[in-house]
Amino acid sequence: MELKNLKNEWISQFDNPLIIAGPCSAESEAQMLQTAQRIKNSTDQVPVFRAGIWKPRTKPNGFEGVGVIGLNWLKKVKEEFGFKTATEVANAGHVRAALEADVDILWIGARSTVNPFTVQEIAEALKGTKKPILVKNPVNPDLALWIGAMERLLGQGIENLGAIHRGFSTYQKTKYRNVPNWQIALDFKNQYPNIPLIVDPSHICGNRTGLSSIAQEALNVGYAGAMIETHCSPDEAWSDAAQQITPEVLAELISGLELRQSGITGYEDELGAHRTLISDIDFQLIELLSQRMKLSEKIGSVKKENNLAVFQPDRWKVITDYAAQKAQETGMSQDFIEKLFKAIHEESVEVQNSMMLPKA
Ligand code: PEP
Ligand code: MN
Numbered sequence: 001m002e003l004k005n006l007k008n009e010w011i012s013q014f015d016n017p018l019i020i021a022g023p024c025s026a027e028s029e030a031q032m033l034q035t036a037q038r039i040k041n042s043t044d045q046v047p048v049f050r051a052g053i054w055k056p057r058t059k060p061n062g063f064e065g066v067g068v069i070g071l072n073w074l075k076k077v078k079e080e081f082g083f084k085t086a087t088e089v090a091n092a093g094h095v096r097a098a099l100e101a102d103v104d105i106l107w108i109g110a111r112s113t114v115n116p117f118t119v120q121e122i123a124e125a126l127k128g129t130k131k132p133i134l135v136k137n138p139v140n141p142d143l144a145l146w147i148g149a150m151e152r153l154l155g156q157g158i159e160n161l162g163a164i165h166r167g168f169s170t171y172q173k174t175k176y177r178n179v180p181n182w183q184i185a186l187d188f189k190n191q192y193p194n195i196p197l198i199v200d201p202s203h204i205c206g207n208r209t210g211l212s213s214i215a216q217e218a219l220n221v222g223y224a225g226a227m228i229e230t231h232c233s234p235d236e237a238w239s240d241a242a243q244q245i246t247p248e249v250l251a252e253l254i255s256g257l258e259l260r261q262s263g264i265t266g267y268e269d270e271l272g273a274h275r276t277l278i279s280d281i282d283f284q285l286i287e288l289l290s291q292r293m294k295l296s297e298k299i300g301s302v303k304k305e306n307n308l309a310v311f312q313p314d315r316w317k318v319i320t321d322y323a324a325q326k327a328q329e330t331g332m333s334q335d336f337i338e339k340l341f342k343a344i345h346e347e348s349v350e351v352q353n354s355m356m357l358p359k360a
Contacts, residue, residue, distance in 0.1 A: 001159065003150055003192055010132045010160040011196040011224055014047050017259065018198065018225030020086055020105075021250055022050035022077075023232075024240040025063065026070035034232040035247060036077040042251035048105060049074070049083035050227060054094055055239055056111045063238045071101035078104075086134075090118065095125035107134040108149060110166055110203075114138040119149045127156040134162040134198065141168040143184050150195070162196040163188060164227060165218070167204035177206020177243070180214065186221060196224035202243045208234075211245065212253045219257060221271070228253070289344065293351060300352035310352040319345060 011018060021039055026032055032051060039046050053070035055063065074085040086105040089095045090112045098106055106126070112118045113136055126133060133153055138145045150161055165185040167178025189197050199218035201211040215226045231237045234244035245253070303310060319341060327337035 003154055006159050008194055019046045020048040020050050020227040021046045021230040024052055024229045025055050025238055026051040026053055026066050026073055027238050029073045032073040032077055036081045038247035040081045042247045043254055045254050048086050049077050050086040053087050056109055068097050092121050092125035095122055105132045110136040110139045113149045119152045123152040123156040126158055129158055132160040132162055133158055134164050136164040136166050139169045141181050141184055143187055164198045164200050166200035176204055178204050180204050198225040198227055199223050200227045202229040206243050208245050212256055216257055296348040300355040310349055
């Protein structure tokens with residue numbers, strides 16, 4: 001059996017999109033039950049309750065999860081409110097405990113997906129399970145690792161798989177906690193259209209304001225669902241407080257989502273057409289950049305002949321002022337245009353600088 005041929009019919013037991021919600025971490029029985037109760041009261045569109053029992057934390061000596069006792073709380077959430085339950089497993093011991101506690105869906109976290117030894121250990125402990133196993137993208141932007149993790153699970157006869165897109169870590173500060181890098185997730189989706197892809201806007205955004213637009217964007221490109229961190233008292237959460245929302249806000253977010261069903265509205269055709277046009281424009285952008293760079297090389301030769309400095313602050317000001325004005329005229333973000341032109345200009349300077357070096 002190959003990944004491409006898996007049916008992954010587990011997803012069809014749920015309405016589309018599948019929403020998984022619950023706290024980043026299980027903290028106490030009261031927090032779990034209250035969160036579950038309020039989700040239940042606010043929306044009927046959340047069939048699966050999530051909570052981290054074992055928490056991978058960047059630094060030691062912080063809260064690292066409540067451990068196995070949290071599994072009892074998940075059980076209560078299932079019994080009292082009828083949710084299916086989901087948690088992260090990061091080693092064979094976690095898998096044994098979670099299977100024993102009959103957690104319905106398990107996921108492999110982003111820090112585990114990067115490590116083939118860990119994934120192999122988890123896969124072997126899960127051998128032959130029929131429970132859906134979801135694999136988060138690795139923290140680094142590496143599609144092969146993500147797919148490799150799925151293949152390790154399949155290698156142990158695990159055929160109910162799903163993928164979670166939680167964004168990718170970068171050293172540079174951006175508006176995201178983890179940049180989405182849609183291209184990687186869409187490449188994944190194009191290669192394995194049969195593996196349900198679930199977006200995790202909470203870990204992509206790292207805050208509460210961007211969640212719904214990331215979730216909507218994912219649904220627009222055919223994702224099967226979303227996992228959204230939800231806490232009865234987000235500001236007091238023991239982990240990921242800034243990105244968690246209340247059950248009531250979650251319900252609003254869900255009701256604002258527009259579901260685009262494939263084949264019904266014909267949106268795929270429309271999207272396909274737009275994408276082709278975008279690819280075409282991208283191609284033209286690259287062509288134009290290459291022409292610009294050739295002109296810049298000509299300028300570099302003139303500077304070299306006349307012993308002029310490569311970086312001319314006056315010229316840089318003309319370029320950025322022009323770009324800012326055009327950004328305004330066309331209704332684009334000035335910040336974006338400034339960043340773009342800074343990158344283009346830096347490359348030009350680099351090319352011209354390399355021309356100034358004596359030939360080896
Ligand atoms: C989580 O879902 O709480 C979590 C730890 O996520 P990730 O593995 O994506 O960092
Ligand atoms: Mn979290």
